[in-house]
Amino acid sequence: xxxxxxxxxxxxxxxxxxxxxxxxxxxxxxxxxxxxxxxxxxxxxxxxxxxxxxxxxxxxxxxxxxxxxxxxxxxxxxxxxxxxxxxxxxxxxxxxxxxxxxxxxxxxxxxxxxxxxxxxxxxxxxxxxxxxxxxxxxxxxxxxxxxxxxxxxxxxxxxxxxxxxxxxxxxxxxxxxxxxxxxxxxxxxxxxxxxxxxxxxxxxxxxxxxxxxxxxxxxxxxxxxxxxxxxxxxxxxxxxxxxxxxxxxxxxxxxxxxxxxxxxxxxxxxxxxxxxxxxxxx
Numbered sequence: 001x002x003x004x005x006x007x008x009x010x011x012x013x014x015x016x017x018x019x020x021x022x023x024x025x026x027x028x029x030x031x032x033x034x035x036x037x038x039x040x041x042x043x044x045x046x047x048x049x050x051x052x053x054x055x056x057x058x059x060x061x062x063x064x065x066x067x068x069x070x071x072x073x074x075x076x077x078x079x080x081x082x083x084x085x086x087x088x089x090x091x092x093x094x095x096x097x098x099x100x101x102x103x104x105x106x107x108x109x110x111x112x113x114x115x116x117x118x119x120x121x122x123x124x125x126x127x128x129x130x131x132x133x134x135x136x137x138x139x140x141x142x143x144x145x146x147x148x149x150x151x152x153x154x155x156x157x158x159x160x161x162x163x164x165x166x167x168x169x170x171x172x173x174x175x176x177x178x179x180x181x182x183x184x185x186x187x188x189x190x191x192x193x194x195x196x197x198x199x200x201x202x203x204x205x206x207x208x209x210x211x212x213x214x215x216x217x218x219x220x221x222x223x224x225x226x227x228x229x230x231x232x233x234x235x236x237x238x239x240x241x242x243x244x245x246x247x248x249x250x251x252x253x254x255x256x257x258x259x260x261x262x263x264x265x266x267x268x269x270x271x272x273x274x275x276x277x278x279x280x281x282x
Contacts, residue, residue, distance in 0.1 A: 027263070033256035051257035060242070065265075068218055068238045071152075075217040076210060079157050083164025083209070084202075088194070090165070091172050101169060105162035116226035119155050141228065145235030148228050152236060155223050160216065164209050171202030207277055214273075215266055 034052065037045045055061050086104060090097040110118070122128045125135040141147045175198060183193045221240040224230065230237035239262055246255035 030256045031260050033253055034260045035257075036253050038252040038256075047253065051254045052261065055254070055258055055261060061239075063234075064237055064239045064242055067236070068220075068240075071149075071220065071238065072214050072217040074149075074153055075156055075160075076213055078153065079161055079164050079213060080206065080209060082157070083161055084168045084206075086161070086165045087168035087172055088198075090169055097169070101162075101166060104165045107159050108162045110159070112222045113226070115155060115159055116223050119151070119158075120227065123151070143232050145232055148232065148236050152220075152223055152227055155227070156217060156220065159223075160213060163212070167205045167209050168202055171205035172198055175201045207273075211270065211273055214269065218266060218269075219262070 035046060035048055037047045039045075086100075090100045093100065107115070123131050123134055123139075123141070125131040139147055141151045179197055180193060183197055188196075219240055220238060221244060224236050224238055225241055225244065228236055230241045239258075243255055243258050243262065246252075246258060
């Protein structure tokens with residue numbers, strides 16, 4: 001019996017080395033900084049788990065965590081069903097669907113820092129295209145918390161809906177026409193076709209969408225900071241905004257501890273997601 005040949009691992013060695021340099025080493029450095037009080041590069045003092053304990057015992061941290069989880073839940077609850085619906089609509093257009101896919105994917109290539117600026121200009125009460133109409137119905141995103149939430153959710157949905165649509169459309173397009181034809185012959189309703197045929201076929205693509213969108217929405221920063229900087233009255237103060245404040249305030253040790261906790265939260269969610277997916281497949 002011939003011995004197993006493992007030389008193929010040498011082919012991925014350059015990629016693993018690059019991943020270690022750009023991923024693992026910076027992560028270890030951040031974790032290490034989280035156990036120190038850093039004033040300058042030459043003034044570093046060991047404080048142990050003090051920063052971690054202070055953050056975990058803070059009511060402000062728990063409130064920000066709750067807001068971040070709520071925002072991710074709302075974002076997924078809006079964007080995933082809406083993206084599937086748009087993908088199903090485009091699927092009915094045949095070859096002309098490519099124009100719709102290009103249109104919904106266009107926001108994905110817009111620079112991140114331009115997105116909140118674009119929307120703030122769009123809702124400007126005096127000069128914005130939507131501003132006068134929103135002002136007429138009393139929309140006040142500067143001083144009303146749930147209005148700010150609604151604006152950030154709309155902006156995030158506009159930005160990322162294309163990703164959901166493209167992946168869902170790819171999964172739907174891969175279903176052989178024979179399946180849908182057989183369902184039509186059996187007299188299956190439109191909902192039955194989606195529930196028992198199309199949805200199971202695109203489950204793999206939707207799993208990737210859910211994972212990517214959770215991570216992106218959970219770590220939202222640019223839109224929330226540029227629109228109202230966590231206001232009004234900390235209504236949109238997410239985890240990432242607190243981290244950004246500590247970095248700008250040169251509290252590098254505490255910022256490193258907070259970043260490590262955020263990484264562990266995301267890692268725990270990803271692990272639970274992967275475990276649930278494997279159990280479902282089994």
